[in-house]
Amino acid sequence: MKKLEKILKKNFFFKNDIVFLLSLKGEDCKKLFQKAREIKLKYIGNKVYYRGLIELSNNCIKDCFYCGIRKSNKKIERYFLNEKEIIESALFSYKNNYASIVIQSGEIQSENFSKKIENILKKIHQKTGGKFGITLSVGEQKKETYKRWLDAGASRYLLRIETTNKKLYKKIHPNDETHNFHKRLKYLKELQNLGYQTGTGVLIGLPFQTLEDLADDLLFFKSFDIDMVGMGPYIEHINTPLYKHSNLLLSKENRLELSLKMIAILRILMKDINIAATTAMQTLDENGHIKALMSGANILMPNTTPTNYKKNYLLYENKERTKDQARNVNKILEERVNSSGNKVCFGERGDSLHFFKRKKNPYLQ
Numbered sequence: 001m002k003k004l005e006k007i008l009k010k011n012f013f014f015k016n017d018i019v020f021l022l023s024l025k026g027e028d029c030k031k032l033f034q035k036a037r038e039i040k041l042k043y044i045g046n047k048v049y050y051r052g053l054i055e056l057s058n059n060c061i062k063d064c065f066y067c068g069i070r071k072s073n074k075k076i077e078r079y080f081l082n083e084k085e086i087i088e089s090a091l092f093s094y095k096n097n098y099a100s101i102v103i104q105s106g107e108i109q110s111e112n113f114s115k116k117i118e119n120i121l122k123k124i125h126q127k128t129g130g131k132f133g134i135t136l137s138v139g140e141q142k143k144e145t146y147k148r149w150l151d152a153g154a155s156r157y158l159l160r161i162e163t164t165n166k167k168l169y170k171k172i173h174p175n176d177e178t179h180n181f182h183k184r185l186k187y188l189k190e191l192q193n194l195g196y197q198t199g200t201g202v203l204i205g206l207p208f209q210t211l212e213d214l215a216d217d218l219l220f221f222k223s224f225d226i227d228m229v230g231m232g233p234y235i236e237h238i239n240t241p242l243y244k245h246s247n248l249l250l251s252k253e254n255r256l257e258l259s260l261k262m263i264a265i266l267r268i269l270m271k272d273i274n275i276a277a278t279t280a281m282q283t284l285d286e287n288g289h290i291k292a293l294m295s296g297a298n299i300l301m302p303n304t305t306p307t308n309y310k311k312n313y314l315l316y317e318n319k320e321r322t323k324d325q326a327r328n329v330n331k332i333l334e335e336r337v338n339s340s341g342n343k344v345c346f347g348e349r350g351d352s353l354h355f356f357k358r359k360k361n362p363y364l365q
C-alpha cells in the first residue's frame with residue numbers, strides 16, 4: 001500500500017504524517033480532499049451554515065506587521081458603525097434566515113467599548129427572540145468582559161493565534177506586551193473555560209513559515225480541543241512592514257492549495273468542529289469558498305457590513321467583496337454552494353457539534 005493510503009487510514013496523524021500530507025501534489029492532493037469530504041459527510045453531513053459578517057470597526061490598538069488596519073497605517077479612514085447600523089445589519093441576517101452572525105472588529109479595550117458591545121448584544125438577543133447565534137471576534141479582553149458578553153447573548157468567540165511558532169509570532173508582531181503570544185493563549189483558554197464555543201485560526205503561507213510550523217498549528221488545534229477554526233492564506237498588504245518579505249512568498253495558487261490542504265487535514269483530525277471558508281480564500285480564487293467547502297469546510301460568512309464602510313476594512317489587499325457590486329450576491333452564492341453538492345441550511349444556527357460533545361465529557365470539565 002502506498003504511503004498516502006496508509007496515512008489516510010490512520011485514526012491519528014503524527015507531525016511527520018501531516019508534513020507529508022501538506023507536501024502532496026496533483027492526484028494525491030485530490031485523494032486527500034476526497035477523504036476529507038467523506039469524513040465531513042459522515043460526521044456533519046453536507047450542510048453549510050451562514051454567518052452574516054458585521055465589521056464593526058477598523059480601529060485597532062495593535063500593530064501586527066501583516067495587517068492592513070494596524071494602528072500605524074495612516075492611509076486608511078477609520079470608522080465605527082453606530083448602534084443602529086449594527087442592529088440593522090444583524091436584522092438583515094435574521095430576516096434572511098442566516099440564524100447566526102459574526103461581529104468582528106480591530107482590538108479596542110475600554111469600558112466604553114465593552115458597554116457598547118454588551119448593549120448591542122442584549123438588543124440583538126431581544127429582537128431575535130434569543131434564538132440567534134452570535135460570534136464575537138473582537139480580540140483580547142478582560143475575563144470579566146468576556147463573561148459580560150456571554151451573559152448578554154454571545155455564544156461563540158474567535159481569537160486567532162495566527163501561528164503557534166513563538167519565534168515566528170515574534171517576527172510578525174512587535175516585540176512588546178501588547179503582542180504577547182503567551183497572553184493570547186491565556187485569553188483563548190479563558191474563553192474556553194467560560195463556556196464559549198471557542199475558535200481560533202492561523203495564517204497560512206507567511207514568510208519564514210515552514211510546513212512543520214503548519215503541522216504544529218494543526219496539532220495545537222487538536223490538543224486545545226478547539227470548537228471552530230477560521231484560517232486562510234496570508235495575503236500581503238503594501239502598507240505593512242511584512243510586505244518587504246514578499247519575495248519569500250509562495251505563489252497565490254500555491255498558498256491557496258496549501259490552505260485547502262490545511263482544511264482537509266484538520267477535517268480528518270477534528271471531524272465534528274466547524275471550519276470556515278474564509279474570505280481570503282475567495283480573494284485568491286473566485287471559486288475559493290467552494291473549493292474550501294469541497295475540502296472539508298462547512299461555514300460561510302457573507303458580508304453584511306454597510307457597503308460604504310467595506311472598503312476601509314482591508315486586512316489585506318484586493319479583498320474579494322470590494323469588487324462585489326451585485327445586489328444578488330447571496331443568491332449566486334447559494335446556487336454555487338448547492339451545485340457543489342453541499343446545501344445551505346437556512347434557519348439553523350449550525351453550532352459546533354464538537355462543543356456539545358466536549359461539554360458532555362466529564363474528563364474535559
Ligand code: SF4
Nearest residue numbers: 060062064067070106
Ligand atoms: S490583526 Fe487584528 S489585532 Fe492585529 S492589527 Fe489587525 S485587526 Fe488589529
